[in-house]
Amino acid sequence: MSKVKYTDRSISAKELMYAVASMVIGVGIFNLPRYITTVTNGIDGVISILVMGGIVLGIVWIMGQFVRMFPGKGIYEILLGIIPKPLALPLIIIYGAFFALLAAYEIRAIAEITKKYLLPNTSSDSLSLLFLLVTLYALFGSRTALIRINSMFLPVVLIVSLLLVVLNIRIMHFDNFYPLLTTDLQGYGSGMINIFFSFTGISIILSYSYLVNEPDKASSAAVKGVFISIIIYTLVFVSCVAVFSNLGTDFLENPTIELGKEIELPGGFFERFESVYFTIWIMTIFNTTSMSIDSSLVVLESLFKKVKKETLIVILSPIIFFVSMVPIGMEGLEAMGTFIGRLSLALIAIVPVPLYIIAKIRGVKS
Amino acid sequence: MKKEVNSQIDHSPLLSNSLSSNLEGIQTTLGPTPDLKMLQYEIRNTSLTILYMADLVDSDKLQNILKSIKYIRYAPPVESSLFEQMYSDIYLTAQTAKVTKMNDVINHLLNGKTIILMDSINEGFSVDTYGGKVRAIEEPQTESLIRGPKVSFTEEIGVNIAMIRKQITDENLKIETFVIGERGKKKVALLYIGDVINPAIVEEARHRLQHISIDAPIDSGIIEQSIEDNFLSPFPQFISTERPDKVALSLLQGRLAIIPDQTANALIAPISILDTVQAPEDYYERWHIGSLLRMLRAFAVFISLFLPSFYIALVSFHQGLIPSRLAFSIAASREGVPFPAFVEALMMAITMELLREAGLRLPKPIGQTIGIVGGIVIGEAAVQAGIVSTVMVIVIAITAIASFTLPVYSMGVTYRILLFSFIFAAGMMGLYGISLAFIVLVVHIVNLTSLGIPYAAPLAPIFINDWKELFLRLPISFIKKRPVFLDTVDEVRSEKEE
Structure with missing residues (x-):
């Protein structure tokens, strides 16, 4: 039977690019400038972003190569193709658990920030529960649709981010950039480690590897997706430093959102842009969260092949919700974020490299 | 090509040789019905009956049959049988088919065909005389237009x-x-x-x-x-x-x-969802007008979905977002209104729907009453009585006007339904609620299909080429390709190079 080209379950390289970009740009961007300014001086953090960005581009390229080597294979099959099962099994379980943890963090973070900026009188657990329910609605739908939602939200999010920068130009002080290059090497290093959390999403390419219908283009698509996020991160960081100065950024809990506070929209309909900005940003966090949970589901599905996706969702979602309730207050959340960042550094930044080398040595061919 | 759906094995009796028993069979099947007409003729000692349902047949076509019967009656006899002669004669002027089963005879009769049965032949033939009173082609009533062909479908x-x-x-x-x-x-x-x-x-x-x-x-x-x-x-x-x-x-x-x-x-x-904002007239007018109108309609979609809920969110949850001058005038208009903005909006939106429905149901001559009642009750009395604020009246009025601009009626209704869910979302959770409701909406649209084609098509999955006709309508020379999302066989509209 003839088919309309794109109505099967696969995703194109372009859709992968959008997915990677919006997966990467998540909650991380709210705190990103602060994470960097705490360890660097002036505008020096840009170097950290760019260097880390470069490394991430490399990692994501390697991940794309895995997709090329094993077209149509899921992440667990890829792992089994490279390393023996006793190694692959714990790795995949950690990977799945990591994404569940990330989703829990995002759900809690969105609730806390909503409470802070939009609904101060509502309890954060009801806010996060509602958010989780919306995410579940998306998860119960088709996976392809879940990925395609990115291409609807990403343009909006990018435009709003650019607006955030452009509308602030009036109050930017470029003196805030100085002194240049006074940070020590250690500072750059910890800056890089701190921002890796904001790049955690890149491994989405492995979670959805089996859906990509153009495996050869996977690497370049993912690289482009990450590139978009590097540009956004750099722009946001530079404008934060230009507006608040390095020290000022340091004192703000969510400097990126505060950036919106300074904006006065012409026309006199809205005063504080930050709430509007955050409202729109909820969409991208939704994307990140839904794809995180979905990544966990992909792992679970590959481990329990006979169980239906719906059953897995029903089992997994309460766990995620309870985990999201564990951290106490903003400090607890911050600690959780740091933990996730370190874990992701080990799991996503470091692990793929030896895997790639092993695959090359063992001569795995596509 | 004709396909019979639900075709079952046919057990219906065949026509018999006797005309009278055939006619009796038809009459018992149809029962006593006033519109079954039977014309009896006697040609060359063969009795012949013409059956048709009055008002289902076209009188001109029927006349043609009668004329040819008259002709055969007085014409000199030919070699072929009367049945064959008549069949071939009528065959020239109308679509004619032979029938042998009782069921077919009944079916054809009920579908406006004329049946001719003869004595001592166990078949008859049916002539397509379908017609009767039909409505003339008129101008489109529900999708009126300024420029373009002014015809609309009839029931035929x-x-x-x-x-x-x-x-x-x-x-x-x-x-x-x-x-x-x-x-x-x-x-x-x-x-x-x-x-x-x-x-x-x-x-x-x-x-x-x-x-x-x-x-x-x-x-x-x-x-x-x-x-x-x-x-x-x-x-x-x-x-x-x-x-x-x-x-x-x-x-x-x-x-x-x-x-x-x-x-x-x-x-x-x-x-796809974008057909909401697209009207054929966009292609008839020059591209500037087409593009601007499309953007206007896209804006109208947003207004008709979000304006009341956004207002509720701002007034009830995020007063800080409203600039102080505007906040003062809104507060002044809400002075003395006993209800929260959410209830106020709900009341007004429901009243609006009532007016709309009443306007549709009322006969045209008294239809204007609704306009007057609506205008005075909503516009004046409700505000003066202090039940709703003036700003809310403006908000609901603009929303209603915006939803009227959409070229597809059923889509407009959809947005009216969704408006209420957004009002509820805003009433419960403010901007956060609107945002979540919007996400649910987008998830739904992306999952939806129309004949298997994704409903959000040129947006998700993304087809940049189709964006030329998305909210804009670029000059005709720019849109050479047919929509990519439909994956057409012939991709180019016109291959002639200029």
Whole structure:
């Protein structure tokens, strides 16, 4: 039977690019400038972003190569193709658990920030529960649709981010950039480690590897997706430093959102842009969260092949919700974020490299 | 091409040799009915009966049959039998078929055909005399337009198909006919341009049409509901239109149309969410006008979905977002209003819906009353009584006006339904609620399909080339390609180089 080209379950390289970009740009961007300014001086953090960005581009390229080597294979099959099962099994379980943890963090973070900026009188657990329910609605739908939602939200999010920068130009002080290059090497290093959390999403390419219908283009698509996020991160960081100065950024809990506070929209309909900005940003966090949970589901599905996706969702979602309730207050959340960042550094930044080398040595061919 | 749906094995009795027993059989089947007409003739010692249902037949066509009978009656006898002679004679002027089964005779009679039976022959023949009183072609009533062809569909399938044929004189305009319904068997035509549309779409539509099982497709809406992708969705998955030009344009884009008999609407599919903002007139006017109007409609969609909920969110939850001057004037207008903004909006929105529905139901001469009542009650009295604030009246009025700008009626209704869910979301959780409700909406749209084609098509999955006709309508010379999301066989609209 003839088919309309794109109505099967696969995703194109372009859709992968959008997915990677919006997966990467998540909650991380709210705190990103602060994470960097705490360890660097002036505008020096840009170097950290760019260097880390470069490394991430490399990692994501390697991940794309895995997709090329094993077209149509899921992440667990890829792992089994490279390393023996006793190694692959714990790795995949950690990977799945990591994404569940990330989703829990995002759900809690969105609730806390909503409470802070939009609904101060509502309890954060009801806010996060509602958010989780919306995410579940998306998860119960088709996976392809879940990925395609990115291409609807990403343009909006990018435009709003650019607006955030452009509308602030009036109050930017470029003196805030100085002194240049006074940070020590250690500072750059910890800056890089701190921002890796904001790049955690890149491994989405492995979670959805089996859906990509153009495996050869996977690497370049993912690289482009990450590139978009590097540009956004750099722009946001530079404008934060230009507006608040390095020290000022340091004192703000969510400097990126505060950036919106300074904006006065012409026309006199809205005063504080930050709430509007955050409202729109909820969409991208939704994307990140839904794809995180979905990544966990992909792992679970590959481990329990006979169980239906719906059953897995029903089992997994309460766990995620309870985990999201564990951290106490903003400090607890911050600690959780740091933990996730370190874990992701080990799991996503470091692990793929030896895997790639092993695959090359063992001569795995596509 | 004709396909019998739900064909069962036919056990119906055959016609017998005796005319009187045949006639008796017909009369017992139909019962005592005033509109069954029988004309008895006696030609060359053979009795002959002409049967038809009054008002179902076209009198001119009937006259033709009578004329040829008259001619045969007085003409010198020929070698062939009377039956053969008549058959071949009438065959020249009208679509004629032989019938041998009682069931067929009844069916043909009920479908406006004229049956001629003779004594001592166990078959008869039916002549297509379908006609009767029909409505003339009129200007479109519900989709009025300034510029463009001012014709609309009638209830006659033949006339409607001819209207499309006049627009698209292509040999590849394919028309398949299906017969649908158990008790009200009706023709339903499936139209598409064979070498443009993706065959998978046609196959899907054909498959669905063949599996309809309903009593009688009284209107296109019943067919639509029998073949739609998702019956839970508030979004229509077919566009219903009364304008042949809209159908023709859609066919050229690579879509298909379903035209049922006895309804003045055609269905167009597959469609996408963006058809909400697209009207055929955009292509008739010059591109600046087309583009601006499209953007205006896109803006109207947002207004009609979000304005009241946004107002509620701002007034009840995020007063800080309103600049102080505006906040003062809103606060002044809300002075003395006893209800929260959410209740206020709900009351006004429901009143608006009541007015709209009442305006539709009332006969035209007293229809204006509703305008006066609505204008005075809502605009003046409610505000003066201190039940609602003036700002809320403005908000609801603008929302209503915005929802009127949409070219597809059923989509407009969808947005009105969704408006209420957004009002509830805003009333509960402010901007956060609106944002979540919007996400749910987008998730739903992305998951939805129309004849298997994603409903959010040029946006998700993304087709940059189709964006030329998204909210803009670029000059005709720029849009050489047919919509990519429909995956057409013939991708280019015109291959002539200029």
